Amino acid sequence: MAGPRPAAPRRRSIFTARLVNTAAAGEVPRVADDMRQAILAGDEPPGTLIPIEEVARFFGVSQIPVREALKVLLGEGLVEHVPHVGYSVAKLTFREFRELYDVRQALEASALRAAVLGAGPADDAEVLDAHEALTAAIAAGDERGYHAASRRFHMALIAPAAMQRLLHMYETAWNMTEPARPMARVDADGRALLHADHDRLIEAFLARDAVRLVAESQAHYEHLGAAIALLADSPDLFRPAQ
Structure with a gap:
């Protein structure tokens, strides 16, 4: 047996x-x-x-x-x-996810206005270096690197504001959207459009033009909103609305 x-x-x-x-x-x-x-x-x-x-x-x-x-x-x-x-x-509904992008946009706009007043050469260097890393990740098709570099780039733009509570809230809102990694599903044309936004954000930041910088940030978030709207019905990313 x-x-x-x-x-x-x-x-x-x-x-x-x-x-x-x-x-x-x-x-x-x-x-x-x-x-x-x-x-x-x-x-x-x-x-x-x-x-x-x-x-x-x-x-x-x-x-x-x-x-x-x-x-x-x-x-x-x-x-x-x-x-x-x-x-x-955590799995958000698409509406919850979109609301967090709206929160990020509002916080980023406030921080950018202060950032241009406090930014110096070291901040310029960090923004440019983060942008270079983002460009390299896009060219290499490195999705993980893209997400990390995009986060670094946006944080570099607002860090000179030195508004620690605001920056903490901004990072918390960013963290809550990160697990879905929606940018990993955006096509090459969409990424190119978003990265062109980054170029204009840099130009306004280096010029210390707060009005233009906030306007470019708003345009960027409008493009982000349009990109993620195409994913709204994805059951892998979002929980159905109740």
Whole structure:
């Protein structure tokens, strides 16, 4: 008689398969930071379930720090909890997503007005360097690099404003839209249009022309809105409106 079958190897969940533990040997795992990074990098698409037990096993910790990390990420809008189902990467409706773009536009406009007053040569260099990185990512078809460089570019434009609370709100709103990575689905023509906007933003920034800079930012967000509107019915990106 054949003996009992050996237990099948435990398969990692989709979420833990993409996690990276950045803690060095002997260090306490940075559970919230590493989970946040995976979500913001687009490695964990909206709606991905987060199995607490498996995440705890991955980091080599009890479930307590994982639950604490999930509370932090829940407060940041990156994770959602459904009773009797569990935690998952937050999935917004298209209307919610669009509202966050409107929030970003309003905050960015306010910061840009102050940024041109406080910007100096070092800020100009950072904006130009970020733009160069964005151009390189587009040329290489590097979607991950595109998202990272686009974020860096916009942050470089508003950083000279030195309005820390505003910048924190802006970054929080940006983070909540990041898991969907909509720009990864925009075609080459759409990206070219958006990148041409970046060129004009640089020109206005270097000229310290606040009126033109805010106008170019508004035009850029109008183009962004048109681009994401084409994705509004995507069930992979957005939760159906109730």
